[in-house]
Amino acid sequence: MIELEGLTKRYGEKVAVNNLTFAVRPGVVTGFLGPNGAGKSTTMRLLLGLDRPTAGDVRIDGRHYDRLRDPLTSIGALLEAKGMHGGRSAYHHLLWMAQSNGIPSRRVGEVLEAVGLSAVARKKAKGFSLGMSQRLGIAAALLGDPRILMFDEPVNGLDPEGIHWIRTLMKSLAAEGRTVFVSSHLMSEMALTADHLVVIGQGRLLADTSMADFIARNSRSYVRIRTPQRERLRDVLHDAGVTAVESGGGALEVDGAGAEQIGELASRHQVVLHELSPQQASLEEAFMRLTAESVEYHAHTGAPTSPAPPAGWGDGWRRG
Ligand code: ADP
Ligand code: MG
DSSP states (O other), X not given: OEEXXXXXXXXXXXXXXXXXXXXXXXTXXXXXXXXXXXXXXXXXXXXXXXXXXXXXXXXXXXXXXGGOSSHHHXXXXXXXXXXXXXXXXXXXXXXXXXXXXXXXXXXXXHHHHHTTOGGGTTSBGGGOOHHHHHHHHHHHHHTTOOSEEEEESTTTTOOHHHHHHHHHHHHHHHHTTOEEEEEESOHHHHHHHOSEEEEEETTEEEEEEEHHHHHHHHOOEEEEEEOSOHHHHHHXXXXXXXXXXXXGGGOEEESSSOHHHHHHHHHHTTOOOSEEEEEEOOHHHHHHHHHHHHHHHHHHTTOSSOSSOOTTTXXXXXXX
16 A cells, blocks of 8 residues: 655745645556646655655655565556666566565566566667567566556557557456556546546645546537527526536537427527537546646736746646
8 A cells, every 4th residue: 555645845945746645546546647747757756765755755665665575576657667777688688686585486477478578688778669668667567576567658659459458457456455656647547447546636635536536427428409599498498407518619518408309498489500520528538637726827927927827737637
């Protein structure tokens, strides 16, 4: 289990991680979601003792990282896929890690097999594609057979086959009862992978919820209507106790009434419809709404920043 309590990190004026309190539990994949610059990588670095918190605390099974007896057997992490010596082969990269951490060298062959790199084990890492580097980084994380695994944006730059592989791996690690903590800036990716979600924006906690709850709360369904008789239709709906609101491009949106009911009302009152379509708001939209609100919140607190979102925030989460 990973526990954060009031974890805070400032770089000068910039608050990268702002008073985060949450726990990451075993047996499920926990998605750590936020737009680029939200503070995910900083949180993960703090967790591994690679940076010091300005305030607060983060513990791994009750201890600080630097107090773990054999850290690689407690927590395995992939932070930077390219963070390895390019001149070393995959095999030797893992072998020195094993030997310097008291891990039997037979584990090297096992983890290379597990990530599908056996055939290129003797090749130098600098010739590896991003996907192969991600696999090698994951092999390193698995080396000590740790109960806790942490991956920072592991699917960035991967092809669909690689993404599918990582997703399956994370789920099977969680099914073995391990703690799996994985960051992403893509809601669509997390929706397919995570059982639990921790969402941050500008370093602050925005949501800590099960994926099922997030979906139930955010998958708003509504009906979109186009009609050349907008005011007439609104009156008809209003008389039936149904509220229609304007949406973009001259369309109307209705919550709380089905397409059948609206179609029958329109027919009875001879209102012409050009479109009557049930819609489902996507989780991406819900995620955008959630994180956009955190930007507005900052603007209203009178923080000495401009009300415009910081660079990279606006649609930053869309980028791969
Ligand atoms: P994420 O991983 O969610 O994209 P990061 O944790 O990398 O976000 O960054 C959070 C914020 O902290 C960003 O605004 C980033 O520019 C800033 N930041 C991260 N590391 C440093 C650092 N070493 N010095 C100054 N600012 C930093
Ligand atoms: Mg990051």
